[in-house]
Amino acid sequence: MRLRIEQRQEPSAQMRIAAPVIATALTFLAGSVLFAALGYDPLATLHAFFVAPINSINGLSEWLLKASPLILIACGLAVGFRANIWNIGAEGQLIIGAIAACGVGLFYPNPESPLLIPLMFLAGAGAGMAWAAIPAFLRARMNTNEILVTLMLTYIATLLLSFLVHGPWRDPAGFNYPQTALLPAAAMFEPFDYSYRLNPSIFITAVAVVIMWLFTDRSFLGYKMSVSGAAPLAARYAGFRESSAVWTGLLAGGAAAGIAGMAEVAGPLGQLSPQISPGYGFAAIIVAFIGRLNAFGIVLGGLLMSLLFLGGETVQMTLGLPAALTRIFQGILLFFLLAADFFIYYRLRLPEHA
Amino acid sequence: MIPRLELRSITKSYPGTVANDAVSLSILPGEIHAVLGENGAGKSTLMKIIYGAAQADSGEIYCDGRRIEAHNPAISRSLGIEMVYQHFALFESVSVVENIALAVKGTFDLGRLATEIEALSARYGMPIDPHRRVHDLSVGERQRVEIVRCLLQSPKLLILDEPTSVLTPQAVVKLFGTLRQLASEGCSIVYISHKLDEVQELCDTATVLRNGKVTGTAKPKESTSLELARMMVGSQLPEMHVSPSAPSAKPLLEVRGLSAPARDKYGTELTDVSLEVHGGEIVGLAGVSGNGQAELIALLSGERTHPRAETILIGGRPSGHLSAGERRKLGMAFVPEERLGRGAVPPHALWENAVLTAHRAGLVRNALVDRRRAGDFARRVIERFKVKANGPQASAQSLSGGNLQKFIVGRELTLEPKILLVSQPTWGVDVGAAAFIRQTLVDLSRAGAAVLVVSEELDELFEICDRLLVISNGRVSPPLIRKQTNREEIGLLMTRVGHGETRRTEVALED
Amino acid sequence: MDLFVAIFTGTIIAATPLIFAALGELVVEKSGVLNLGLEGMMLMGAAFAFWAVIAGLPMPVAIAAGALAGAATSLLFGALALTFLTNQYAAGLALAIFGSGVSAFLGRGFGSTPIDALKRVHVPFLSDIPVVGPMFFRFDPMVYLAIAMFGLITWFLYRTKGGLILRTIGESPETSHAIGYPVIRIRYLAVLFGGLMAGLAGAYLSVAYTPLWVENMTAGKGWISLALVVFATWRPLRVLIGAWLFGGMTILQLQGQALGIAVPSELLSALPYLATIIVLVIISQNRQLLTLHFPASLAKPFRAAS
Numbered sequence A: 001m002r003l004r005i006e007q008r009q010e011p012s013a014q015m016r017i018a019a020p021v022i023a024t025a026l027t028f029l030a031g032s033v034l035f036a037a038l039g040y041d042p043l044a045t046l047h048a049f050f051v052a053p054i055n056s057i058n059g060l061s062e063w064l065l066k067a068s069p070l071i072l073i074a075c076g077l078a079v080g081f082r083a084n085i086w087n088i089g090a091e092g093q094l095i096i097g098a099i100a101a102c103g104v105g106l107f108y109p110n111p112e113s114p115l116l117i118p119l120m121f122l123a124g125a126g127a128g129m130a131w132a133a134i135p136a137f138l139r140a141r142m143n144t145n146e147i148l149v150t151l152m153l154t155y156i157a158t159l160l161l162s163f164l165v166h167g168p169w170r171d172p173a174g175f176n177y178p179q180t181a182l183l184p185a186a187a188m189f190e191p192f193d194y195s196y197r198l199n200p201s202i203f204i205t206a207v208a209v210v211i212m213w214l215f216t217d218r219s220f221l222g223y224k225m226s227v228s229g230a231a232p233l234a235a236r237y238a239g240f241r242e243s244s245a246v247w248t249g250l251l252a253g254g255a256a257a258g259i260a261g262m263a264e265v266a267g268p269l270g271q272l273s274p275q276i277s278p279g280y281g282f283a284a285i286i287v288a289f290i291g292r293l294n295a296f297g298i299v300l301g302g303l304l305m306s307l308l309f310l311g312g313e314t315v316q317m318t319l320g321l322p323a324a325l326t327r328i329f330q331g332i333l334l335f336f337l338l339a340a341d342f343f344i345y346y347r348l349r350l351p352e353h354a
Numbered sequence B: 001m002i003p004r005l006e007l008r009s010i011t012k013s014y015p016g017t018v019a020n021d022a023v024s025l026s027i028l029p030g031e032i033h034a035v036l037g038e039n040g041a042g043k044s045t046l047m048k049i050i051y052g053a054a055q056a057d058s059g060e061i062y063c064d065g066r067r068i069e070a071h072n073p074a075i076s077r078s079l080g081i082e083m084v085y086q087h088f089a090l091f092e093s094v095s096v097v098e099n100i101a102l103a104v105k106g107t108f109d110l111g112r113l114a115t116e117i118e119a120l121s122a123r124y125g126m127p128i129d130p131h132r133r134v135h136d137l138s139v140g141e142r143q144r145v146e147i148v149r150c151l152l153q154s155p156k157l158l159i160l161d162e163p164t165s166v167l168t169p170q171a172v173v174k175l176f177g178t179l180r181q182l183a184s185e186g187c188s189i190v191y192i193s194h195k196l197d198e199v200q201e202l203c204d205t206a207t208v209l210r211n212g213k214v215t216g217t218a219k220p221k222e223s224t225s226l227e228l229a230r231m232m233v234g235s236q237l238p239e240m241h242v243s244p245s246a247p248s249a250k251p252l253l254e255v256r257g258l259s260a261p262a263r264d265k266y267g268t269e270l271t272d273v274s275l276e277v278h279g280g281e282i283v284g285l286a287g288v289s290g291n292g293q294a295e296l297i298a299l300l301s302g303e304r305t306h307p308r309a310e311t312i313l314i315g316g317r318p319s320g321h322l323s324a325g326e327r328r329k330l331g332m333a334f335v336p337e338e339r340l341g342r343g344a345v346p347p348h349a350l351w352e353n354a355v356l357t358a359h360r361a362g363l364v365r366n367a368l369v370d371r372r373r374a375g376d377f378a379r380r381v382i383e384r385f386k387v388k389a390n391g392p393q394a395s396a397q398s399l400s401g402g403n404l405q406k407f408i409v410g411r412e413l414t415l416e417p418k419i420l421l422v423s424q425p426t427w428g429v430d431v432g433a434a435a436f437i438r439q440t441l442v443d444l445s446r447a448g449a450a451v452l453v454v455s456e457e458l459d460e461l462f463e464i465c466d467r468l469l470v471i472s473n474g475r476v477s478p479p480l481i482r483k484q485t486n487r488e489e490i491g492l493l494m495t496r497v498g499h500g501e502t503r504r505t506e507v508a509l510e511d
Numbered sequence C: 001m002d003l004f005v006a007i008f009t010g011t012i013i014a015a016t017p018l019i020f021a022a023l024g025e026l027v028v029e030k031s032g033v034l035n036l037g038l039e040g041m042m043l044m045g046a047a048f049a050f051w052a053v054i055a056g057l058p059m060p061v062a063i064a065a066g067a068l069a070g071a072a073t074s075l076l077f078g079a080l081a082l083t084f085l086t087n088q089y090a091a092g093l094a095l096a097i098f099g100s101g102v103s104a105f106l107g108r109g110f111g112s113t114p115i116d117a118l119k120r121v122h123v124p125f126l127s128d129i130p131v132v133g134p135m136f137f138r139f140d141p142m143v144y145l146a147i148a149m150f151g152l153i154t155w156f157l158y159r160t161k162g163g164l165i166l167r168t169i170g171e172s173p174e175t176s177h178a179i180g181y182p183v184i185r186i187r188y189l190a191v192l193f194g195g196l197m198a199g200l201a202g203a204y205l206s207v208a209y210t211p212l213w214v215e216n217m218t219a220g221k222g223w224i225s226l227a228l229v230v231f232a233t234w235r236p237l238r239v240l241i242g243a244w245l246f247g248g249m250t251i252l253q254l255q256g257q258a259l260g261i262a263v264p265s266e267l268l269s270a271l272p273y274l275a276t277i278i279v280l281v282i283i284s285q286n287r288q289l290l291t292l293h294f295p296a297s298l299a300k301p302f303r304a305a306s
Helices: A013-038 A042-054 A057-081 A090-107 A116-142 A146-166 A201-218 A221-231 A232-238 A242-269 A280-290 A295-318 A325-345 B044-052 B071-079 B094-099 B111-125 B139-150 B169-184 B198-200 B225-233 B295-299 B322-328 B352-363 B371-384 B401-414 B431-444 B458-464 B487-496 B503-510 C001-032 C038-054 C059-083 C087-109 C132-135 C141-159 C163-171 C173-178 C182-210 C221-231 C236-258 C265-285 C287-292
Strands: A004-007 A346-347 B005-014 B017-027 B032-037 B058-063 B065-069 B081-082 B157-161 B187-194 B205-210 B213-218 B251-260 B270-278 B280-287 B312-314 B332-335 B419-423 B451-454 B466-474
Touching: A004 A232, A013 A042, A013 C001, A042 A057, A042 A295, A042 B058, A057 A090, A057 A201, A057 A221, A057 A280, A090 A116, A090 A146, A090 A242, A090 A280, A090 C163, A116 A146, A116 A242, A116 B503, A116 C265, A146 A242, A146 C221, A146 C265, A201 A295, A221 A232, A221 A242, A221 B352, A232 A242, A232 B322, A242 A280, A280 A295, A280 A325, A280 C038, A280 C087, A295 A325, A295 B213, A325 A346, A325 C059, A325 C087, B005 B044, B005 B401, B017 B032, B017 B044, B017 B205, B017 B213, B032 B044, B032 B169, B032 B198, B032 B225, B044 B071, B044 B157, B044 B187, B065 B322, B071 B081, B071 C059, B094 B111, B094 B139, B094 C163, B094 C265, B111 B139, B139 B169, B157 B270, B169 B187, B169 B198, B169 B401, B169 B487, B187 B198, B198 B225, B205 B225, B213 B225, B213 B487, B225 C182, B251 B295, B251 B451, B270 B280, B270 B295, B270 B451, B280 B431, B280 B458, B280 B487, B280 C221, B295 B332, B295 B419, B295 B451, B322 B332, B322 B352, B332 B401, B352 B371, B352 B401, B371 B401, B419 B431, B431 B458, B451 B458, B458 B487, B466 B487, C001 C132, C001 C141, C001 C163, C001 C221, C001 C236, C038 C087, C038 C182, C038 C221, C038 C287, C059 C221, C141 C163, C141 C182, C141 C236, C163 C173, C163 C182, C173 C182, C182 C221, C221 C236, C236 C265, C265 C287
Parallel strands: B032 B187, B032 B205, B081 B157, B157 B187, B280 B451, B280 B466, B332 B419, B419 B451
Antiparallel strands: A004 A346, B005 B017, B005 B058, B058 B065, B205 B213, B251 B270, B251 B312
């Protein structure tokens, strides 16, 4: 007897919600198998990976701290993804945002000015947008594939950062380490409590989530972008300009990533070094998909992904497992999620016997 | 005599519909057998099942007395069953001989195959050049390629799905000659059509389908049109009310000397197109598809703009450079030929699809979509145009072709346009819905709107239009008054307009 | 003269991984499938080949291991994109992330010591010809294999029925299905072949080009290979030429750094990426050229109607 795959008449609303849950469960399962294969007790390792890291107030603080940039960037990217604008260079936009914000923080004439944080915010957002404006212009005016351009620009951004911290911006008092001087206190978010690193920048993310929801679910511009994504010919038929979707999609991602970069330097980092992001820009792509390009889904996806980062760090420290596990888990999770999505539109059926 | 092909109680259902319900039929060697039915009667599904491109849920297929167990197109071909699709199964980017090579077994020798193609196509009176790329061929030529491809297999059964919908009346005569020659050589032919006159002229037997069921078998040459029509349509044919038109003094839509290059390698160049549509009248644009209809309609709708504003006048205003949205502001509305993906966004709900073009009608306020109003708008369209759908929340892709078309037509009409462009208004729409849509178009024009209908169905154009234009090879004929012309004149114009301009026309003239 | 020969041979060698990866991707895209996961497959190939070498396996086996690792990785993409009809962009990205994670995971035990690189072969007699010998006849075997693969792929695509079937599936899988070709199966084969080639590209990096293991050692070469396919407007010969151009750029840039040209090394390192963007922009201007050999069904999910 063979199972038959059949298209559903309407996409299944239950599966839409169930798919991420199933994918997460399968990822845990695959993780257990992997741990067992490596000779670790699966349950204990899963505990060490997913529970232990958030078992304390500090853990919770770190959890939110890492989830915040992921959620923020994913919100920005999802705006473009909905319109089939594939900005996969958020990592580069984050770096450029961080550079610009740090530049303002370091070189603003008055290091005690209360304007520093707002200026850095604007610099981060503006620089991220400017970096994303390059692929936007090239796609809208020059018909150039934005996937490859955003990626190439990420490599360039990484090299620019490396150049700055090894060269002109290197801290003269930094024992020759490739890093800038620490930002002045007025250029940093003040943590809620100095024992922990969580700081008010999470409110930026919270606001972004609400804006994202309003934009995609309620606004006419968001509607137009979803039409562009789902049926480009229908967008043209209705008279929606493709270039406006391209610009909006890329600039939203660039702004979000740039702000996330600013919040990183003005938050936990306090300075620039060659590695300022553990891959937030790439992980945010997965977050956007896990969250189904939907604001509240992205919040859950960001929390999950942040846990993967924390768990990877924790098992590296406590069990000596490699940090690369994080990326493996990210990949597996995305695989399962994409596969599970199939069942929103299709179902398996036993053939009926007449 | 053992039938060449026998179907016993074939049933096939898709989610939501039963396409074939216990269909049985039997075809003898050398017989030309019509499968007659309206759009949506289940003809195409049945043909796919015969050919193995779709699997029946239940029922049996016999070929030359032997049952076909597991079916697929490869098995069909090994049994000598060949199919000419309505939308051709040809690849545009490669040559005729390469296309045919994909369908024949044996060694991959393009040179030898080309010689065979030339010989065979000459023998059946349909010459083709095997080395030309398919995208350079006219639709009629493409059909020849399809048929030659089938004939190279020396088929025992040839299936043709609505073969004449893309042909000029003159080319149809030629095709029928070829088919009769084939049948006289012993090949059985399954001829799928919804055109009564053709079936009566060509076919020995007809199986009539309605709503997926066989409603009768007849000898078309001995039956009257009325008998056949009744089997096809059931109760009674809807009647059209076409009152005399009272055209406005000035045209609402005017095209003056519009020329435009082809948009891509498969496109057609438009040359010096001029036309006028007045308020209160329906103007029809006839022509074989691929002669510039798509380009013209894109330029008229604003999906493609023209650098010279004065080539297109909307209400007297130069508009060639205006986008689709700006033209809609001037009172234009448009029903495109593709419903899913152009006229509607497939996964979006109907209320969302209402916003697509009706956002100007108060569905968007303060840059936000007013969901309640959009829902009301969609509900009004559903009710007024009798769309079968689970309310405004149903997705566009869940509707049948005819119902979605009613929704799109309804949406555009609810915007009360001054000018309406309609492309292929009743393609794949069942007979009741088609009549309803045609009647709405007539009513709209009689209320004072200018309506331009692009259609490949001459019958449809003759039924509703006041004046007719013919497009061929990117050129448009002067207008003809419907009551003073006939199918033959239109058919000749389909091949004569733009005479001698390019190779494509010359070839078309040989038809 | 020696400098010229060095630049020339360096160019050919630097182009070799790009040729493997881009030609493989060309075949995949010709079938209408877009696999963005080249970077991940190359890294898997690199890791497995390197692992095989330090495990003491002979070089040909190590290279084969890399190729098979790439192919196995590509199956994950195939399952998602072809069976589960996933958005191909997302599936490719997932593969890129996954491959980089798994390879880094495997590579943690590899250490940072170089291995004995794949030996160069001196073609008897020919390699002794002055200038020409060192320019053309002293490469390692994989350089010649890459050129051979170019010949093979060109012949397959344009001279065989299989190639015709592949190309036409790329234009319209619906039509191919209608005339009876197993579209999904053929696309799987194309994806597997692309994975195999990406695996070879990765293997070349870790056992011949570098030859050592560094996390994420592909450094964007997978993405550049993707760009090369666009640059080549889906034609094999142009892939070859494009790969050589980029190889040349890399070598000149390295030469520049070695000569201590007074510009920051980061700027020189950025040149290949910058050049990729510029070339893409130039190519994208000619829509006619882009569409002429473009597989029309690229990245569109296909499911055979039942």
